[in-house]
Amino acid sequence: MSKVFMFDALRAATDEEMEKDLTVCVIGEDVGHYGGSYKVTKDLHSKYGDLRVLDTPIAENSFTGMAIGAAITGLRPIVEGMNMSFLLLAFNQISNNAGMLRYTSGGNFTLPLVIRGPGGVGRQLGAEHSQRLEAYFQAIPGLKIVACSTPYNAKGLLKSAIRDNNPVVFFEHVLLYNLQEEIPEDEYLIPLDKAEVVRKGKDITILTYSRMRHHVTEALPLLLNDGYDPEVLDLISLKPLDIDSISVSVKKTHRVLIVEECMKTAGIGAELIAQINEHLFDELDAPVVRLSSQDIPTPYNGSLEQATVIQPHQIIDAVKNIVNSSKTITT
Amino acid sequence: MSYPKKVELPLTNCNQINLTKHKLLVLYEDMLLGRNFEDMCAQMYYKGKMFGFVHLYNGQEAVSTGVIKLLDSKDYVCSTYRDHVHALSKGVPSQNVMAELFGKETGCSRGRGGSMHIFSAPHNFLGGFAFIAEGIPVATGAAFQSIYRQQVLKEPGELRVTACFFGDGTTNNGQFFECLNMAVLWKLPIIFVVENNQWAIGMAHHRSSSIPEIHKKAEAFGLPGIEVDGMDVLAVRQVAEKAVERARQGQGPTLIEALTYRFRGHSLADPDELRSRQEKEAWVARDPIKKLKKHILDNQIASSDELNDIQSSVKIDLEQSVEFAMSSPEPNISELKRYLFADN
Numbered sequence: 001m002s003k004v005f006m007f008d009a010l011r012a013a014t015d016e017e018m019e020k021d022l023t024v025c026v027i028g029e030d031v032g033h034y035g036g037s038y039k040v041t042k043d044l045h046s047k048y049g050d051l052r053v054l055d056t057p058i059a060e061n062s063f064t065g066m067a068i069g070a071a072i073t074g075l076r077p078i079v080e081g082m083n084m085s086f087l088l089l090a091f092n093q094i095s096n097n098a099g100m101l102r103y104t105s106g107g108n109f110t111l112p113l114v115i116r117g118p119g120g121v122g123r124q125l126g127a128e129h130s131q132r133l134e135a136y137f138q139a140i141p142g143l144k145i146v147a148c149s150t151p152y153n154a155k156g157l158l159k160s161a162i163r164d165n166n167p168v169v170f171f172e173h174v175l176l177y178n179l180q181e182e183i184p185e186d187e188y189l190i191p192l193d194k195a196e197v198v199r200k201g202k203d204i205t206i207l208t209y210s211r212m213r214h215h216v217t218e219a220l221p222l223l224l225n226d227g228y229d230p231e232v233l234d235l236i237s238l239k240p241l242d243i244d245s246i247s248v249s250v251k252k253t254h255r256v257l258i259v260e261e262c263m264k265t266a267g268i269g270a271e272l273i274a275q276i277n278e279h280l281f282d283e284l285d286a287p288v289v290r291l292s293s294q295d296i297p298t299p300y301n302g303s304l305e306q307a308t309v310i311q312p313h314q315i316i317d318a319v320k321n322i323v324n325s326s327k328t329i330t331t
Numbered sequence: 332m333s334y335p336k337k338v339e340l341p342l343t344n345c346n347q348i349n350l351t352k353h354k355l356l357v358l359y360e361d362m363l364l365g366r367n368f369e370d371m372c373a374q375m376y377y378k379g380k381m382f383g384f385v386h387l388y389n390g391q392e393a394v395s396t397g398v399i400k401l402l403d404s405k406d407y408v409c410s411t412y413r414d415h416v417h418a419l420s421k422g423v424p425s426q427n428v429m430a431e432l433f434g435k436e437t438g439c440s441r442g443r444g445g446s447m448h449i450f451s452a453p454h455n456f457l458g459g460f461a462f463i464a465e466g467i468p469v470a471t472g473a474a475f476q477s478i479y480r481q482q483v484l485k486e487p488g489e490l491r492v493t494a495c496f497f498g499d500g501t502t503n504n505g506q507f508f509e510c511l512n513m514a515v516l517w518k519l520p521i522i523f524v525v526e527n528n529q530w531a532i533g534m535a536h537h538r539s540s541s542i543p544e545i546h547k548k549a550e551a552f553g554l555p556g557i558e559v560d561g562m563d564v565l566a567v568r569q570v571a572e573k574a575v576e577r578a579r580q581g582q583g584p585t586l587i588e589a590l591t592y593r594f595r596g597h598s599l600a601d602p603d604e605l606r607s608r609q610e611k612e613a614w615v616a617r618d619p620i621k622k623l624k625k626h627i628l629d630n631q632i633a634s635s636d637e638l639n640d641i642q643s644s645v646k647i648d649l650e651q652s653v654e655f656a657m658s659s660p661e662p663n664i665s666e667l668k669r670y671l672f673a674d675n
Contacts, residue, residue: 062509069472105450106441107670165673
């Protein structure tokens with residue numbers, strides 16, 4: 001075991017896969033000489049050369065399309081969005097071609113492609129650099145969407161994403177790159193489609209992902225102290241949702257709280273609620289509650305920004321409310 | 332730069348090209364196949380056998396044939412929504428293109444794509460892209476893969492060349508400029524072929540482009556930009572030959588602007604009210620198929636009987652394609668979600 005930062009874990013995943021498979025390459029802005037905006041590709045260009053770690057002009061839609069062209073002709077490109085927000089400029093290539101081309105071509109082509117980079121609300125980066133795109137991308141058919149949250153899962157998930165024969169949009173969170181954790185030195189992979197049980201419990205299922213997982217764990221000691229016993233699931237896969245693991249948990253707790261960073265309208269939580277209704281309605285002792293960020297552009301001011309995304313104390317209040325109100329109904 | 336800044340027009344001195352009879356007849360047959368295929372599509376569309384937007388290529392055959400018939404099977408072709416004929420030139424069997432338009436399981440995209448989404452991996456035919464300019468980055472990626480294959484994977488053999496086709500309207504889109512830039516930066520083996528048919532649906536080219544001479548835009552990016560008479564297959568071939576050679580040798584991309592004209596409306600749904608009769612007649616008089624036929628007959632390269640035989644065989648091929656498409660099965664509804672994801 002060795003203690004690594006999340007950006008280093010992601011770098012190691014990329015390095016290992018590039019070493020193993022010559023068709024794996026990195027394409028994006030400042031991924032080469034500069035080493036990536038968060039140093040995920042630091043020094044890889046000196047090990048693998050400029051062609052395998054390709055610095056591109058600032059032309060998101062075109063270099064994303066280029067990666068798609070390389071993927072359908074035999075390479076396994078990793079596109080880094082310097083900031084995932086910039087990939088709004090590549091929305092057409094991500095949707096029409098990364099997501100849909102395999103289906104539209106009747107299976108003629110496969111697209112082993114990873115689109116990764118820093119997403120989420122950072123620290124006072126302003127609206128355009130603090131986006132919550134997972135919800136925007138979730139409607140695109142043909143994409144897998146993954147959000148890592150720890151150095152350990154970041155490494156194992158990225159390796160799996162690179163080996164996957166489908167396009168994977170891989171969200172890292174801008175505020176988690178400096179998380180440190182001991183991870184195994186031996187190679188390991190983590191499946192892309194399985195939620196991670198962060199904590200076992202029996203009172204309520206908290207469904208969360210990415211940075212909000214850490215707000216949930218921050219709330220845990222106070223909840224435990226007050227006698228609440230929540231089960232915490234990190235979704236990992238935002239598309240498709242791991243409804244099997246969610247079912248196992250909900251059948252045990254019968255209560256659900258969703259804690260997400262994306263906006264409330266048409267967010268990941270909205271889809272979760274719909275699927276829980278479809279599959280697990282009879283299991284519920286209380287309506288599913290979601291704590292989402294506000295439906296506004298992320299404001300610059302620090303206090304306003306904090307008020308835009310969910311904070312740990314809101315999670316504590318919500319858990320207590322749901323558990324207490326549904327206890328009176330069932331007893 | 333060693334290339335000429337301006338190529339005199341028209342580049343139509345066919346006698347400069349010393350093509351064998353066989354090669355000339357291949358070009359003739361390919362153009363005839365393209366023309367007759369599209370005419371058959373119009374018939375089938377009006378008979379209610381094919382649906383959606385269908386964009387026909389009539390009039391532009393010299394461009395597809397002149398460029399693609401120079402390529403090897405390992406080379407790549409990337410097209411637009413007006414893609415049937417590029418696919419045929421690249422060797423996708425007419426029956427599979429026809430079946431695709433009929434929406435059948437035997438179509439080259441298994442009936443999931445349709446007219447604007449013709450794909451064929453076995454023929455390195457990359458599509459079939461229905462939004463303006465979105466195919467250009469994909470083609471650029473295929474060209475990137477060619478140099479990667481040679482330099483990183485150390486695969487032996489010559490560089491694979493990518494021919495990327497698009498229209499005049501596309502050259503006002505950012506992806507065009509972005510990819511010219513990247514292709515020159517990395518010396519990619521790609522040929523950008525602009526089929527300047529003067530009209531983007533109802534928008535006349537001179538009304539949409541600040542500098543209507545598209546080939547001149549190449550200079551700003553540092554690649555050769557060559558204008559050619561797109562109604563003359565031999566002229567197109569002559570220009571394309573140099574571009575293919577240049578790409579193959581690792582010297583980088585070329586932009587070819589082929590001046591051409593579509594004899595039909597933008598699509599079969601287009602009332603085509605804006606283009607004047609005089610304009611259409613002037614271009615129809617320059618029909619590229621008639622031009623090559625005249626060249627072949629005037630120079631006694633083949634007899635009119637031989638040309639008629641080619642016409643007959645094309646006709647038979649297309650009748651069989653329609654028969655194949657008609658008798659092919661519909662995709663199975665139980666396979667609605669098939670092809671969404673690849674297996675791992």
